[in-house]
Each structure stands twice: as structure tokens, then as C-alpha cells.
Amino acid sequence: MGLTYTLGRFxxxxxxxxxxxxxxxxxxxxxxxxxxxxxxxxxxFIDSVAIPVAAPRPVHFLAKSSYFDGKGVSGWLSxxxxxxxxxxxxxxxxGQAALDALEQQxxxxxxxxxxxxxxxxxxSLDGRLYRGRTGVAFLALQTxxxxxxxGLVGTDKVMPVGAKMPSLKHRVTVKFGExxxxxxxxxxxxxxxxxxxxxxxxAAIHALSGQELAHAYNEAPAHxxxxxxxxxxxxxxx
Numbered sequence: 131m132g133l134t135y136t137l138g139r140f141x142x143x144x145x146x147x148x149x150x151x152x153x154x155x156x157x158x159x160x161x162x163x164x165x166x167x168x169x170x171x172x173x174x175f176i177d178s179v180a181i182p183v184a185a186p187r188p189v190h191f192l193a194k195s196s197y198f199d200g201k202g203v204s205g206w207l208s209x210x211x212x213x214x215x216x217x218x219x220x221x222x223x224x225g226q227a228a229l230d231a232l233e234q235q236x237x238x239x240x241x242x243x244x245x246x247x248x249x250x251x252x253x254s255l256d257g258r259l260y261r262g263r264t265g266v267a268f269l270a271l272q273t274x275x276x277x278x279x280x281g282l283v284g285t286d287k288v289m290p291v292g293a294k295m296p297s298l299k300h301r302v303t304v305k306f307g308e309x310x311x312x313x314x315x316x317x318x319x320x321x322x323x324x325x326x327x328x329x330x331x332x333a334a335i336h337a338l339s340g341q342e343l344a345h346a347y348n349e350a351p352a353h354x355x356x357x358x359x360x361x362x363x364x365x366x367x368x
Contacts, residue, residue: 146183150288150296154184156306160278162187165239166309169266169331170280171259171339172248176289176296177282178217181246184304190238191246192231193217232265239273246280249331250348255291259332259341260348267327271318276309277331281338305338 146152160166168181168189182189198209198219212219218234238245247269249262270277283303289296310330316323336343 143183146179149298151301152180152184153301153303154306155303156308157184157186159306159308160186161276161309164242165273165275166244167239167266167270167275167277168244168246168280168306169249169262169277169335170246171282171335171341172250172253173257173282174253174285174289174291176302177248177253177285178246180282180285180302180304181280185244185306187244189244189246190218192234193219195219232269235269236273239269239275249328249335252348253291254286254341254344254348256344257286257341258344259336259339260344261346262328262332262335263347264321264324264328266331267312267315267324268318270310270312271315271323271327274313276311278309279307279331279334279338281305281307281335281340283339307334307338310334 168185170177170181178191178193181191193212198212199205200208218238235245235247247266249266250260251263254260266277269275281304283305284300285302287297287300288302312327312330315327315330318324
């Protein structure tokens, strides 16, 4: 990540903590070294800033490659900011792009790094906690990395969807739960193991965030009959 990330960790982090005064609980639950997966609820754009700022060790997460591809001064500022907070560009989407993202995260974990992921897949627009997709559990079972559940509270008030700048009227709470050892569920190639492990992760996140449960996946409304059929059929969401 180079000089930009180093400066970001020692400049942006302290400034953000001074200005926004986040409440941080459970720091002692974070392993000080070795691979670890932070699995968090997702309420706001600033979630990916709140976790690295609150965590007691460097955290990396994947971000849309478009944040790094801009031109001119605004493109440079965007690229430098996301690099400074530990973001790594990735082409988002289904199919090969999703597999490539999992591979990038696996490599980070095998190098002993910490990564932050959102099992819901995308932001909750109504504040409820949605069912988890199994990609996080797959990584945990494949690499043996412990999962630290994270409950974010208030990020949707500090920066609601559509807001251009964070508000100073509200404070964020970041809660780190006890690490989860999911290897007892079985191997990564078992769909049942991935589902059970994912449900454990989401239960731990729910205990920290206190959100209302949606009992559904967080996905865009289907716009054609085929997509509606796909959404109601039982299949594994990664």
C-alpha cells in the first residue's frame, strides 16, 4: 500500500477520531496479528472508513475500481483517499469478477492481513439486517482465519444514503465481538457448512448491532419474470 496508506493510517485515522469521536467497544477481541476477517453490517458509505479508523490494526477492504480510475484532480483525490484507508480496487459483479474478488481476499488472509467484508453484500437502505451471503464463510473455512463480527451503529445517521458529506451531529459506535471459529462446521466445499457458518456470523452481528431482522436477502427488485423466478428459487447467495 506504500506511503499513502502509511500516511492515511497515522493522519486520517487520528483526525477522524478527533472530529467524529467514535465509541469503540471490544478492541480486545481483535487478534493483534495473523489473518482475521471483520464481518460487519452495512448501513452507510462511511462504514469502510469507520472500521479501519476504529480497529487496533491495519484493515483492508475491496472497493469499486471506479474509485481509482478517475481523471484529473478529483480522480487523484479519490484514488489517494481510498488507498489511504486501505481500499484495494476490484471489478465488482457476478461470475469471474466475484471469483477474482474472493481470490484477492484469500491472498491477503494468507499473507496474515486483516480484511473487512459485508456478508449482506450491499448497504441496507431501510436499516434492517439482511441475510448473509456465503462468501465470507467460504473464505473463513478455506483459510482457517477467525471471523470477528462487527456491529456498526449510527453510521446511517452520520452519512445517510445520498449525502455528500458526513454530519457532525451524530456519533458512530463500532462494536467488535469475540472471534468466531467456524471450522467446526466442515469444509469450505460443503454448501451446508457455508450456510451454517454464515448464519453464525449474522447472529453474532445481530447481537452487536441490535437491528431488526429482514429475513431476506438484500438484492435489487427483479425487473423481469426470469429474475423473479431466480429470487424465489432456493440457491446459495455468495
